[in-house]
């Protein structure tokens with residue numbers, strides 16, 4: 001029911017043959033799902049050679065033909081969604097309906113890039129002298145090395161793969177060792193759609209060993225990483241040593257501002273559902289709730305009611321609405337957030353404990369009256385813990401919302417058009433949802449500011465991230 005795990009290098013699926021590896025665990029049961037092979041140094045070098053060959057071939061392939069193969073891969077992903085969603089739920093823990101949505105959105109992302117790749121236009125700039133033609137063109141950067149985490153096993157790899165392929169690049173992707181099945185299934189779709197060997201290569205290994213081997217290599221021209229801030233800084237340094245382009249999609253700590261004129265109960269319904277999606281293990285998850293003091297008690301009551309209605313359990317079983325955390329590190333982290341909050345006077349309105357005696361389940365948790373300098377208000381929670389505090393004025397809440405080094409996503413709710421415009425402008429963040437949580441779509445840029453990283457995935461910006469601009473002056 002799970003999947004056959006393997007590396008994919010130069011069009012070949014590779015497994016065994018004395019390779020080291022690790023077990024993949026189902027976070028709902030703690031049981032082993034499969035054994036994952038690690039790439040040896042020789043495998044990584046083979047992937048580099050394949051990607052160099054793949055780049056030469058793929059960049060010569062017309063954008064029209066590239067798009068046809070990509071769209072076929074998207075269709076296959078749609079055809080296979082049920083199986084892939086189940087693979088993801090088993091390895092990552094999110095409930096089936098969320099897994100299904102992730103797979104279908106991944107197909108949409110491929111389609112969007114496939115189309116947009118055909119519109120990688122240049123421009124002609126009038127010359128200062130007669131007979132001079134000035135052309136600005138976009139060229140694919142070359143071989144891409146990409147690294148993705150465990151919270152979205154298909155969607156995060158797809159953003160990097162589809163952007164790179166649409167631009168005419170080849171790619172080596174090291175997907176998460178903890179959730180490899182989604183990436184394996186995705187790569188199968190591209191392979192079965194007729195993508196030439198070498199254009200897309202999938203490896204696994206010890207993350208630091210793989211990135212330190214690949215990034216300094218001359219043929220690697222672009223690095224794309226999604227994950228934590230400390231790892232992002234390390235990989236950005238490795239990329240900078242070779243003056244390589246980099247996209248860093250790092251963590252966040254998204255403020256939610258609920259103004260006095262908003263309907264606290266309506267907002268609580270929307271934002272609580274968004275908060276507990278994927279057990280809060282989402283980089284744009286709402287994580288710090290600032291509610292105007294007049295709305296506070298109504299908001300907390302409704303939010304807690306929602307959290308209480310969540311049915312915790314194995315994501316493959318019908319009726320469960322929240323699965324386990326993806327790994328035991330998150331359980332330890334939740335305990336540490338909650339203990340720190342309690343020790344500083346925070347009140348646990350609900351939850352605050354592990355759940356059950358198997359797997360990595362943690363209760364949906366609501367904490368009130370916690371100080372701004374507590375761990376939960378300053379470090380990315382990446383889990384189902386929601387701290388809710390009060391504020392009085394616009395300026396005060398803006399200062400508190402902007403006080404951290406994170407700047408990925410932010411949300412605000414108001415019925416005043418003036419406040420809506422003012423908060424959209426005032427928040428230091430790569431994405432701001434005003435009366436909306438729809439900050440991530442295939443056609444819009446997705447990325448952070450400050451220590452949340454740089455560069456965008458999604459939108460035309462996500463495509464341009466895989467191109468170099470060239471100016472040709474022709475007399």
Ligand code: NAD
Pocket residue numbers: 147148149150151176177207208209211212226227228229231234235249250251252282283329380381382
């Ligand atoms: P971590 O910081 O060790 O790892 C984060 C990701 O980076 C993992 O997928 C890991 O495999 C990868 N990684 C680690 N070291 C690497 C290296 N040297 N080279 C290449 N890849 C490397 O910790 P973790 O326990 O997996 O996650 C902890 C925190 O990471 C979370 O609390 C969250 O803040 C952040 N995170 C963010 C995202 C995101 O979508 N931005 C996703 C997952 C985790």
